[in-house]
Amino acid sequence: MTTVVMLTEDHPNGVLVDASKPLINIEDQGLTRGDGVFETMLAANRTVRKLDMHLSRLTNSARMLDLPAPNQNALTQAIELGLKEAAEGPQTVLGSEEHVVKIIISRGTAEEGAHSWITVAPAPQSTLEQRTNGVKALTLPRGHDPAEEGSYPWLLTGAKTLSYALNMAVLRYAKKQGADDVIFVTDDRRILEGATSSVIVARVNNGVKTLLTPEPNHGILPGTTQGAIFKAAQKNGWALGFGPLYPQDLYEADGVWLTSSVRLLAPVTHLNGNPLRHNEEFTAELLDYLAQG
Template sequence: MTVLVFLDPAYADGRVADASKPSLMATDQGVTRGDGIFESMLAVDGTPRKLSAHLDRLASSAETMDLVIPPAAAWERAIATAIAEHPPAEELVVKLLVTRGIEGELPTAWVQASRPGTSGKEQRESGIDVLLLDRGYDSSVAERAPWLLLGAKTLSYAVNMAALRYARKHGADDVIFTSTDGRVLEGPTSTVLIATVRNGVRTLTTPLLESGILPGTSQGALFKTAAAAGWQLGYGPLVPQDLFDADAVWLVSSIRLLAPVRSIDGRQIPVARDLTEELTTLLVKGSRE
């Protein structure tokens, strides 16, 4: 079951729509051009995780896209309505979506709530095989060409989905993008995280935001609690060899959480289940704060 709640000014808590019937015009620019933004978060026992972080990133994406979106309070009410309208579930995927709407009219905004698929849990438990794929940009392009929207979470995910299909056709589960100048970037729907343990010092490192990647809400939540637990934190730059030299590598995201990487381009790498368990616990803790 999927619940849709549109942020309609005439409905203080959002307008519930029948998900089995059409809700968007065929001329909506989100449909015709992929012109819009979104966020995905996990709600556990009816409570959204990292809500403020997701609303902040949605607002940041909207600013980058020159989109006028409803205020945070309106989103919070619509999210509460969507969760309340869905049959009780331990976990729900809650998506916030905004399109530019029909040309000349206001943007279209809605919340979608549905049960998560099974693949995320399976990949958390069994690990994933990834391919390194060239994104086609160098690591400084985000600063030179802000119109590429590399730091915004847009609806234009065709390239990301094509990368995932390519990986699956070649026997892998996921992708880590690299830049043309050899830097590690991010996954199509995730943030890259590596752990190293050297002389008793435990360090978590993620790629530089300045390299044109999306700020990870899960990585941010994890870093806060990991620092308090004694981990050192680092922000790249990373190159592919750093992935092979690490004691563990993960792709981290709001729905899948920490998915341990077990091979890169067919080459096996260490999977530290004890670290995965510890960091997952810290991530869950950080997501509640």
Template sequence: MTSPASVVLVFLDSAFPDGRLADASQPQLLVTDQGATRGDGAFETMLAVGGNVRKIQAHLDRLDGSGKALDLAIPGQDQWRRAIAAAIAEHRSQHPPVSDADDELVVKLVVTRGAEGAAAPTAWVQVSPVGAGARRQRETGIDVILLDRGYDSDAAERAPWLLLGAKTLSYAVNMAALRHAHKQGADDVIFFSSDGRVLEGPTSTVLLAHVDKSDDGTPVKRLITPQLDSGILAGTSQGALFKAAKEAGWELGYGPLVPQDLLDADAVWLISSVRLLAPVNRIDGQEIGTPSLQKELTAELNELFAGIQ
């Protein structure tokens, strides 16, 4: 949870080349904005470290993709980049980072279909501190439960109006799934499809690792994620980490995965742009992998991930 006082807000506005700075603690949206009344829009959540947004191009490209799925005009990437830079600079000026370890900011991009009857979308950048919970879960790991997402793994391909590959503002189901997990004492959720395939977390991508011995005795490390055509969001963090892991000699794999694959893995993570790699300790109460190997693999992947711009 973020108090509005620590949020820096910059609207994209063609009259202001670097965006229009606004006060996030004051009302800024019309009640007829279709973001608020229909969850009709798209968003991205990014991490800035030392003032630099990580994977910014991948996020801007995915936002464009969400816009295409929604038939929604997304402002140009240059306009976003200027507004993002202005918002981060303003936040660092208002709240100078205390230490290098503390120098992380959440940068959220939001585009709605605009107010009813308006010709243009509403678009803004908001910059805020990283919550304590996200930082803690990187270290302690998380307990997750498996929940049915209701869709079968072919739904995305046959029914594009379901917007399964888009990151829309309609996140009520994702939030309800997280509340369901919290009531059961768990931290997070891994969704599976109605035909039993592992999909994704409500706000993250699923990764798992296997370490095997090759014929000559050297360890072979494999990093695996569900395949995209099952109707999940293309994870920008997963994409970047896979690239780095491949260069470091890991083998890569893509689903289909079933829940048993998670239980049989040497380690499982939920990966996302702000919380980064959250090691999964338990799934539906069952311990995953071995703690020492999980720790070692997490450290190795964290190091690879830290090198990503």
């Protein structure tokens, strides 16, 4: 069961609502137009991980859509309330109780305007299992290079909007092909990102361990989890690399992962049906950085 906290005029810091009943007006523009923004976060032991980074990205998304700036203090209180009331979450390999926390800001109805809410739910087992079992990924052309769109603010590149139909469609497409997830590539096969994740790659050369990811902020949604892993890895002696990656780099890598806030990191075990090297030690090491973070 999902716990829902709505921020209302009477309860600007949030009030618990019964999510088993309809709560949303049928003319809400979040529904009729996918017109809104969101963040998905992981809470460990009822504390949201890297909340600041999520609130900062949410604020940026809201600004790009001309939505009112989120009240970060009110959202933080609403999240606390939701986490306090949430059903018990699973205990994970990281040794903590875990929940998925979402913030949604919708443009609302034309009459009543934008509104926000928080949802909190126990982390789904199927997602947690990907941390250890990994995923089979498929490379799919993105159809265009989002880096070319960076100078066109009206295209909302880099905003995390409710208009996620395409991301959902590619995941369904992957499942029909026997895969679990997707890695987008440009038409010249440069690696971009997952459908709902970032791509990171480990390479060991003459004893030097390097973590690589496609250049962030280059038409790719900056991954908060990728950022947290890179920060911790650098402190622990890894070299970092940002630059063009191609499928060949993934086949030749010592480890490839999809990273996202709830899943944290999932080793990519197969790419387009071909096995990839899966280094369980590296997976444990990077997960451990996140557990400490």
